[in-house]
Amino acid sequence: MTDVLLSLREVSRRFGGLSAVSGVSADILSGEIFGIIGPNGAGKTTLFNVVAGYFAPSSGTVFFDGANISGKSSDKIARLGIGRTFQAVTVFQEHTAKENLRRAAMVSRRYNPLVYFGTRNAGVEPDVLEQMARFTGLQHALDSRAGSLSYGQQKMLGIGMALMGQPRLLLMDEPAAGLHTSEKKEAAQLIRRLRDELGITVVLVEHDMPLVMGVCDRILVINRGVPLALGAPDQIKSDRAVIDAYLGEEYDFA
Numbered sequence: 661m662t663d664v665l666l667s668l669r670e671v672s673r674r675f676g677g678l679s680a681v682s683g684v685s686a687d688i689l690s691g692e693i694f695g696i697i698g699p700n701g702a703g704k705t706t707l708f709n710v711v712a713g714y715f716a717p718s719s720g721t722v723f724f725d726g727a728n729i730s731g732k733s734s735d736k737i738a739r740l741g742i743g744r745t746f747q748a749v750t751v752f753q754e755h756t757a758k759e760n761l762r763r764a765a766m767v768s769r770r771y772n773p774l775v776y777f778g779t780r781n782a783g784v785e786p787d788v789l790e791q792m793a794r795f796t797g798l799q800h801a802l803d804s805r806a807g808s809l810s811y812g813q814q815k816m817l818g819i820g821m822a823l824m825g826q827p828r829l830l831l832m833d834e835p836a837a838g839l840h841t842s843e844k845k846e847a848a849q850l851i852r853r854l855r856d857e858l859g860i861t862v863v864l865v866e867h868d869m870p871l872v873m874g875v876c877d878r879i880l881v882i883n884r885g886v887p888l889a890l891g892a893p894d895q896i897k898s899d900r901a902v903i904d905a906y907l908g909e910e911y912d913f914a
């Protein structure tokens with residue numbers, strides 16, 4: 661049997677009279693790349709905020725690795741091994757890329773350089789920051805001020821910072837938004853390598869359909885907070901309700 665790493669059971673979140681997330685259930689398997697898609701305002705980021713402990717659910721339960729984490733603080737949830745990247749760039753512009761990575765590691769308080777890279781390079785002194793920079797394609801940018809990096813590089817740095825907390829599960833909120841075509845391809849590769857090389861389970865929120873359909877094992881579609889469909893990319897592409905609510909008839913997946 662495959663392990664369920666993250667389980668959402670009827671998760672809802674209201675803001676006053678608005679049901680931003682309403683009765684969302686899903687089991688995300690360990691080692692899966694799991695997509696969440698839906699129109700603007702569908703509740704995707706709100707769902708991430710609930711899982712990561714920024715908001716408590718109004719009702720429903722979130723289980724991580726079998727433990728009920730509903731309503732725990734974001735700090736505690738991060739330390740349990742759930743990382744996240746943000747829809748907007750959130751790096752410290754005045755600091756170098758290296759300082760941003762180091763700061764993220766210190767903040768996470770789970771830092772142990774041996775875990776990811778040291779053990780893979782027995783005998784080599786583990787310079788984790790450089791390894792992380794290489795992993796995210798920033799090896800030539802480590803000493804540059806983050807604010808001087810391209811938008812795409814800043815987003816990569818944001819991913820690197822999330823990785824410094826050594827998450828088992830990474831929630832990625834629109835990693836490809838604002839990237840050029842070639843950068844999107846690199847982002848897709850990076851997402852696969854997170855899973856394949858680091859063993860991280862990924863939940864991906866993204867509007868770029870070729871990317872989502874290309875990297876995800878399964879996809880959950882939500883619309884106005886309500887789950888609409890859950891299945892493999894091929895099923896989702898041809899789902900009538902999903903086409904009507906989000907994808908549109910003319911969508912070209914080539």
Ligand SMILES: Nc1ncnc2c1ncn2[C@@H]1O[C@H](COP(=O)(O)OP(=O)(O)OP(=O)(O)O)[C@@H](O)[C@H]1O
Nearest residue numbers: 675678680698699700701702703704705706707747
């Ligand atoms: N802190 C908040 N207070 C009040 N309403 C909020 C809050 N956060 C989100 N909402 C509302 O909840 C709904 C869902 O928003 P959310 O940001 O989760 O959508 P989304 O699916 O991430 O959209 P997008 O694709 O545009 O990023 C929206 O109507 C939004 O205005």
Ligand SMILES: [Mg+2]
Nearest residue numbers: 704705706747
């Ligand atoms: Mg969002």
